[in-house]
Amino acid sequence: MVSVGTFTCPRLRGEVDPERSEGAGEGLGD
Numbered sequence: 001m002v003s004v005g006t007f008t009c010p011r012l013r014g015e016v017d018p019e020r021s022e023g024a025g026e027g028l029g030d
Helices: 002-008 011-018 018-028
Strands: none
Touching: none
């Protein structure tokens, strides 16, 4: 369930995996 949310909402990725948020956050900006 969480894996789907991370792919749909990269923003949540930061809360679930701050390490991956760096890559996703940079691409989206904010």
